[in-house]
Amino acid sequence: MFQRRQEGGRGQQLVAVNVDTLLIVTSCNADFNLARLERYLIMANQAGSNPVIVLTKADTAEDAGVFQAQAEALQRDLSCHCLEWALRGRRFPVGALVRRWPDVALVGSSGVGKSTLVNTMTAPESDTNQKTGTIREYDAQGRHTTTARSLHAISGGGFVINTPGIRTLYSSDVTDGIDTLFAETTDLAPLCRFRDCTHAHEPGCAVQAAVSSGALLADRLERRPALVTENRDRTPVVSGLRGNKIVRKKKY
Known part of the structure; x- marks a missing residue:
């Protein structure tokens, strides 16, 4: 069960349940933030999900390997994938992940490419493709193109949950998640x-x-x-x- 406590809220906001794999999506630009990634990892650990970091827009960075090395160092045995901008028409290689952990959810800031990833993971004939948007060039911030959570069937089996961008994230009720991180x-x-x-x-x-x-x-x-x-x-x-x-x- 993936949940977070909102600023000023009395209880936890439920994001998704029965999540086997949590894809934590960030891009190789100004959105990349180690402190925020740590908080996503803590929440994934607390929920009992398998966290995977997905670095998008790798071809826009001078050296995407620097971003990947920093991300992989955040937690022991952490899996991290580097992807080019919009995958250039290719599909995200989710097959190996889904065979082992079939139910997937995506989290991350607005504009990092979550909806684009969902569109590459679902069946080509799907009529539920997600809308995608642009980002501001000066700070890499995106607009809330995705405004509600949605469930989609993954091509080849399994399901993926897309979530709106999260602007504020902090640790609460996650002692075990911190210990795992x-x-x-x-x-x-x-x-x-x-x-x-x-x-x-x-x-x-x-x-x-x-x-x-x-x-x-x-x-x-x-x-x-x-x-x-x-x-x-x-x-x-x-x-x-x-x-x-x-x-x-x-x-x-």
Whole structure:
């Protein structure tokens, strides 16, 4: 079940259910944002879906390999695909994914090519092709061409859910998803001297030792606390005899 908590909302917004594979779509331009990709990965992990990053418009970048290397480094064993602009009339190679994980959903910002991908995955004779739009050149932002979720049959079997572009995304109720994203740190934590080690300054920290030895990248350790704090501050807590929910929100 893929869901997110909206800004100012009281509950979770349901995006899709029974999602085997979550295609996280971004383009090789100004839309590429590692912090946002991390949040999508966390939500996919929390939902129990198999996350796959799809980098579109690779032929418009000077070196798409740089984008792919950065994306693949976000999570252990993460699959990442680089695609050219609009696939130039070709079909997205979804066959191997669908055979293993048949029900797919696409998420990402407006203008990254989600609807174009859906059109290449569905049967050629389909009468439910998605409308596509353009992006602003100066900031790579797209317009909300897709305004509602829709379900489509994939050519060869399986189904794909297309979703509108998400403008705001943050972590809430996703502790397990964060642990999966930073699996290297999660695996090392039980080896620390102190059970409540923050991996920041405590002696006998196995995570800091791994960073010092080069086994763990320092930036991986630096990004985790901010996501943990965001998740804690954005997650409602139950208190009182009636279980009233209180949302702790950090002031920005």
